[in-house]
Amino acid sequence: MTVDFTDSKQVAQAIQYTNVNPDLTRADLVRHVETCVEYGFDAAMIAPYWVSLAKDVLAGTGVRVASTLNFPMANDTLKMRLAALRALVAEGVDEFDFPPHPGLLIGGDEELYARDVTEIVSVAHAEGVKVKAMLEFGFLDTDELKVRATRIAYEAGVDWVKQSSGWGKGGLAATEHDVRLLAENIEPPCRVKVSGKVNTLEKMRSLFEAGAELVGTSSGPAIVDGLVGDPDAY
């Protein structure tokens, strides 16, 4: 998707407005999803706990509900993750972001790494739900590892690759380099989502020029309003 950055509606459509903080209250959650409707964001990205409530509040608005699986760490077993995925689907989620296990890739257990991603994609797609792989580049020391993570996720059929959740080790701020690396190692229909301290329209634009087509950010309204979001929001 090419975004016209002078058109605030198009900018909003490329934003998944995120708040996955554990201290979010019911009132905060409702305010968050109502803000998504007000701005016309692509999705409200929220914790699994709130998916069902968000679905109710967003019914008929066209704003989708996105959530997370095994977030922010990737330490659950595959069985645990698949059970959680089915539960998330039962709550009504439209799509979710999950981290493949970086330690498997770093330690050379590439087959296990790929198997987990493939299984998760296959169950999600059978349920009609889109999948984004958060590759947590902060844990991967070399571009070679980052490329392998990207290629494996792409070959497993994920809908989106993303360089970081914005929470993992060292992966807090999105860079054009990492976005370009993702974009160069996938083909449509797989696309690039970016996350991590994307808190101004200018930052978003430069990351989209590098190849991103969607952003997960806690600064959605600030970006659209032309303000500077809080760099320490999380």
Ligand SMILES: O=C[C@H](O)COP(=O)(O)O
């Ligand atoms: O979308 C994922 C992150 O939690 C975004 O947080 P941030 O925009 O405050 O870096």
